[in-house]
Structures are given as C-alpha cells and as structure tokens.
Amino acid sequence: MYIPDLYKNENREEIHAFLQSNSFGILINQTEGKLTATHIPLELDTDKKGKTILHGHLSKENPQWKGFSENDQVLAVFSGPHSYISSSWYDHENVPTWNYIAVHVHGRIKIIEGEAVIAHLKKLVDKYEKASENPVCIEDLSKKTMMQTRGIVAFEIEITEINATKKLSQNRDDKNYQNIISELEKTKENQSVALANEMKKCPR
Template sequence: MYIPEIYKNENPEAINDFLQKNSFGILVNQVDGKLWATHIPLELDINENGKQVLYGHISKENPQWNSFASDSKILAIFSGPNSYISPSWYDHENVPTWNYTAVHIYGTIKIIEGEALLLSLKKLVDKHEAHSENPIKIEDLSERTMLQTRGIVAFEIEIDEIQAVHKLSQNRDDKNYHNIISELEKTGESNSIAIAKEMSKCRK
C-alpha cells in the first residue's frame, strides 16, 4: 500500500503488538482470476523453522482454498482504530482528514493438516478463551465434536513482507496535535478515543 514516509510504522515490536490485538483480518488472493477475500482470525506465531507466520483456517465450502496450491501468494489486511479529524480542531484553515492504523502482510500460504492443524486450533482457542469464566480447551472436546474439523482447511502463511501505517497527525505542530487528542477524547466514541490513545503514545 502507499504509505508516506512520515506515517510508516517500522517498529517490529509495535507491529507485533498490533497484530496480536487486531488479529481479525481479511485474507485476499485470486480464485479463477477474480480477487477473493475472507474475513477470519489470523494469528501471528513462530513456526518450527523459527520463521514468523500467520495461522488460520477457512471452511472447505469456501472456494478460496482451491487456489492455495496453484497460486500461493496472498495478502492479509488488518485494520486498527480509525477516526475522522475535523479541520475545526486546528488553529488555522485546513481540510478534513482521517487518522487510522493498519497492517498489510504479503506472504506464501500452504495447507497444514493433522497435528499441525490441531495445534493451530488449540493456539487460537487458548488465546481467546483466556479471559472466559469457564474456558474451553480443544483437547477436552469430544471426538464427535472434533469431527467438525473435517469441514475446514487450515493453513500457515510464511511472511514475506510487512507494510504498516499509523497515520496519527504526525505532520501537526504540538499545539494542534494535542488539541486533536483532546477533541477526539470529547467525542466519547470508542474508535476516536482509541486513536487519541495511539497519538498520546507517539508524542508526549
């Protein structure tokens, strides 16, 4: 994606943290020459070869997986908070804009089966059950219930390139920057407040 230099996020730790917190992404590839996208959780991890990967799965009824073998290159898109920025928040005339955070990952996908599939499901469930009052574990599910795994295709995406953007009014002076934060907080809207928090981290 196009990212002006001032908005590039090149901090690996910050990017990893973003991906952990915003793991519901969009998997994009081509199916019969047509762009195809599926909204699914894609979990960041390190594989057995020490390489950074994404794990995920889709339904076998979804034709997207049929192209994984013939065209293994994919794009995964992750979006964070975003918010409208009003020009009325500046001390000078300007145009409206939008602040946002996002990550694009380009990678090579391969289907995984057997123990690798079960391990990817376990990691996904353990992560999202961690705060449940009565957490469920994959290994505790009955054989009958686990038969449903026959209806999915699991995969591993080896990461080739990461592009990350955090457009957070970095081009504004301190006075206007902090006024934007204040105005975002006043909205009471969750996305706007989240952007205000991100801006506060970038500039004290």
C-alpha cells in the first residue's frame, strides 16, 4: 500500500487497537494462479511463542484455502471510517479528496487442527457474545452442533509486515481542519461522524 509519510501510522499500540476494533477484514491470497479474497473476521492474537498473529476460518466449500499450501503468503486488508471531503469546505480553491483509515497486514498462513480450532472458535464467540443479554458459549453447545466444525478450515497468520495509514487532512491548517470536522458532523452519516471523531483524536 502506498502511504505518503504524512499519513503513515507507525504507532504499534494504536494499530493493534484498530485491528481489534475493525476485525472484519478481507483475506487475499493466490489459489491456482488466481487472486482470491474472502470477507471474514480476522482476530489479532499472540501464539505460544509470543509472536503476533491473526486467526480465522473459512468454509471448506470455499476453494480459497486450497491455495495455502501452494503459497503461504497472504494479505489481510482492514478498513476503518472513511468519507468524501468536499473542497467547498476549505477557505480556498482546491480539489476534493477522500479521508480514510486502513491497515494492510502481510503474513504467512498455516492451517490449524484439533483443539486449536476449538480454542479459536471460543475466542471468536466469546469476543462477540460478551455484549449479548444471553451469551452463547462454545462449551454449552451440543456435540451435534459442534459437528459443524468439520465444515471449516481454521488458520493462523504469522504477521511479517504491517502498513497502516490515517489520511485525515493532516495537510490542512487548523482553521480548515476544524471546518472539515464540522462539515463531516453535519452530514449525520455514520461513517462521516466516525471519521470526524478520529480527526478530533489526531495530534496536530
């Protein structure tokens, strides 16, 4: 991912927090000479050796996983809030643009089996069930229901490189920067308001 220096984010803690909050990503690899991609949750974690990983799973019906043994190099793409920025919001003539937050994670993928699959599913379910009024627990599911795990391929991705960008109008002066935030909030669109909130947190 091309990232101008002004928009590059190298704050590890911030990037990890972003990945945890925006874990529904796109897994990209090459299968039989063709680029393939799937939209799935990819959860940030550490393995037994203390290495930072992503873990997830695919349906066995999805042929993408068959490419993992041929080439273990994968790319995971994560997107945060984004919005169109009108040049009418500036106090001078300029061109419109688009502000956004995104992280690209490169790594090596390997299929996991046995108890590691159940551990992966437990972490996934526990994370997203914790806000439920009647949370579901893997441990409480029947053997019949858990038989469905035979239909998935679980994996871990050892992270080798992370590229993160925060394009938040850092090239604008304070007056125009604050005006962009105000205009984003006026739209009352979820993405735009979320982006405005990120701009408020961005150091100037």
